[in-house]
Amino acid sequence: MAKLVECIPNFSEGRRKEVIEAIADAIRSVKGVRLLDFSSDESHNRSVFTFVGDPDAVKEAAFASASKAAQLIDMTKHKGEHPRMGAVDVIPFVPVKGITMEECVQISREVGERIAGELSIPVFLYEESATRPERKNLADIRRGEFEGMAKKIKDPAWAPDFGKPEIHPTAGAVAVGARMPLIAYNVNLNTSDVNIAKNIAKVIRESGGGLKNVKAIGVMLEDRNIAQVSMNMTNYEKTALYRAFELIRIEARRYGVDIIGSEIVGITPMKALIDVAKYYLQLENFDDSKQILENYLIAE
């Protein structure tokens, strides 16, 4: 069976279209890779790309995009709302079909080693690839951002997993690793008070005593004048989307607020939505692998 890996690199460029296109072309130029999606955020000054393919092709495309980003993005001049430490900020590999998490960890090590060796960018292995518990979480590695990294990397506790303990002068540092697919899921509330969304986010996220596998912040959608709970669902198989949705509804009630809608940003595995349908329809004995037509049509 063909092995399929997904890669979702984030780059510190969300404004200059020619740079974003150059990175897209670097990915597209690799045979065996399909660029599924990419989106950019101008205020974050950041772009997220999603591509899939067989392991060798995905490794090549990940390296090629990192190389292109290092050529074109100068972190000493970078300003943006989203925390960042490098021109290519993070490269996660996700198992899709016929490949284990362990194999994806191995892929991340090989790509990390090559980036450090050929591009002189120091690499931190994170998530399932992390070499120490303190490095599992991207936010902890990235704390201090690009500006603080030259000093942080000299600390033995933050010696890079590949490369010398010094940042690339314009490309900074990068985190590379393997993880479960995560789903970017936002819930919109019928209030323009962003503090309500922030309060809800604080209590529903794992770190606040809420749901495991949920990271959440409250943000304001200026154009719609409504507040939003913005989440990363880091393990949708264990912690389904409906559970966060319903818990937010329950928490919002104390403020006299309700949910007016939700949105998934980027790509989701079908299963995340199938599990939602199975919950609300109280479906019994439903076997996804046998009863969903499309599962028979997916290329072997």
Next chain:
Amino acid sequence: MAKLVECIPNFSEGRRKEVIEAIADAIRSVKGVRLLDFSSDESHNRSVFTFVGDPDAVKEAAFASASKAAQLIDMTKHKGEHPRMGAVDVIPFVPVKGITMEECVQISREVGERIAGELSIPVFLYEESATRPERKNLADIRRGEFEGMAKKIKDPAWAPDFGKPEIHPTAGAVAVGARMPLIAYNVNLNTSDVNIAKNIAKVIRESGGGLKNVKAIGVMLEDRNIAQVSMNMTNYEKTALYRAFELIRIEARRYGVDIIGSEIVGITPMKALIDVAKYYLQLENFDDSKQILENYLIAE
């Protein structure tokens, strides 16, 4: 792009395993066809097969299975709970990918003509292939069942679309046509009073002033001692599963009854469940074709 057609023939045999296997083998023997599923019901004395493939292969497999059924099943000896008129009772063709309903209608005509010509079984074209409005609905064609068909077929109003106006002595008659995918969807109630399920079915089905595209009956699940509303959702894109589910809940309330679960029998297109998830999560701006990972993995 490869054209994919689905065929879901029903046969009047649900008890003799060797007959069911022989029909399965007839389908499997055709190159380019995948037999996805088949299930049998002993009290109905009926089996349903689901297979997909390119148009030519599916036409060949449909004919081969009809031929095998005509050889092995003798309707003069057939007894079963489900209404039936032939050894091969109905052959629907459903467009799956890269093929129009009109092309599927054409496929049904070609297979119908061949069945009448080579097997001497009279054929009625139904659903989207129907030559008269009175023939659209399978139940209307089949009314009178096998036992009444020898006489019914002499009536000019029921002259077959292919073949002479006489039944095959042991194989009866068959309906062949093209239709949208339908979903067999059952909702289980927390009551053992089957009349409640029958009453609910009567008002929620299209013919009773309920939801368009819903056929429903109330049945008893003897083994679980609970009543069930058993439905065919004949156009899940227009009339989504959640709408029937919620309407049943509303109708059940008058009896102090609630839904304890539901089940999908056989195969469903992914979209039917994605649409359910989109309703309950109040999803905004979700583009199935771009945002579901598996849609990128389906073979071209």
